[in-house]
Amino acid sequence: SAIIEFKHVDKYYGKYHALKDINLSIEEGSVVSIIGPSGSGKSTLIRTMNGLEPINSGQLLVTGYDLADKKTDLNKIRKNVGMVFQHFNLYDNHTVLENITLAPKIVLHRDDEENKKIAMDLLEKVDLADWADRYPRQLSGGQKQRVAIARSLAMRPKAILFDEPTSALDPEMIQDVLDVMKFVAEQGITMVVVTHEMGFAREVGDRLIFFDQGQILEDSKPEEFFAHP
Ligand code: ADP
Numbered sequence: 001s002a003i004i005e006f007k008h009v010d011k012y013y014g015k016y017h018a019l020k021d022i023n024l025s026i027e028e029g030s031v032v033s034i035i036g037p038s039g040s041g042k043s044t045l046i047r048t049m050n051g052l053e054p055i056n057s058g059q060l061l062v063t064g065y066d067l068a069d070k071k072t073d074l075n076k077i078r079k080n081v082g083m084v085f086q087h088f089n090l091y092d093n094h095t096v097l098e099n100i101t102l103a104p105k106i107v108l109h110r111d112d113e114e115n116k117k118i119a120m121d122l123l124e125k126v127d128l129a130d131w132a133d134r135y136p137r138q139l140s141g142g143q144k145q146r147v148a149i150a151r152s153l154a155m156r157p158k159a160i161l162f163d164e165p166t167s168a169l170d171p172e173m174i175q176d177v178l179d180v181m182k183f184v185a186e187q188g189i190t191m192v193v194v195t196h197e198m199g200f201a202r203e204v205g206d207r208l209i210f211f212d213q214g215q216i217l218e219d220s221k222p223e224e225f226f227a228h229p
């Protein structure tokens, strides 16, 4: 069944029509890549999915809640739908470990011992267990992004939204982050990924959306997309 569903969604920035009558249904557990030119609205599209950008009309159902309804508690959605940003958005004044334990502690009231165990297991998975007590400024971009993904995973979300997760990274760090994203996909977590990484879209993605001028121009299986002349 669908975990994210757009029905005739429009979004404006002032008079600028950023999303035009979007109809899109994303199946639970699927990996959807979104590509398209700069300024086409990809980031806007993904940011509407957890309420970071409000929509102006239509219906947008995420984990059963309607984001068009002003009464919807965004925290209920964000508990289940994580977000990974281009520029990491780590908490600079907290250690790597604390970056991961903070939200589960505050939002889920997870017991301290269990919280730490889950976080350390995740740091192990992203190959940063030795960095638990460091601060974000001591990490490379690739390491920061792996922490950001581990932080998302610690909430045990149903879905994670990725907004150009490798675009700010030096080329040699990209593959490690893509490997972690592949691990996320293997967990059965729904992923929506705005990306320029065609290899990821092709190998890990179930579906590829080509976005342009606020609209979905093409929506197909990666193998169909790449078969084009
Ligand atoms: P993409 O992610 O494809 O580069 P964006 O979603 O960031 O595209 O932006 C789509 C369009 O909306 C661009 O023309 C951008 O300038 C405009 N835009 C994005 N955010 C805002 C904002 N907060 N206020 C006004 N215009 C915006």
Ligand code: ADP
Binding pocket: 050, 052, 078, 081, 082, 083, 085, 086, 087, 088, 089, 163
């Ligand atoms: P970007 O790096 O994509 O430009 P912003 O800096 O505009 O993102 O982030 C927007 C806000 O969303 C920030 O205040 C950030 O702390 C907050 N934020 C971080 N993670 C999430 C999340 N999972 N869901 C909603 N908001 C989040």
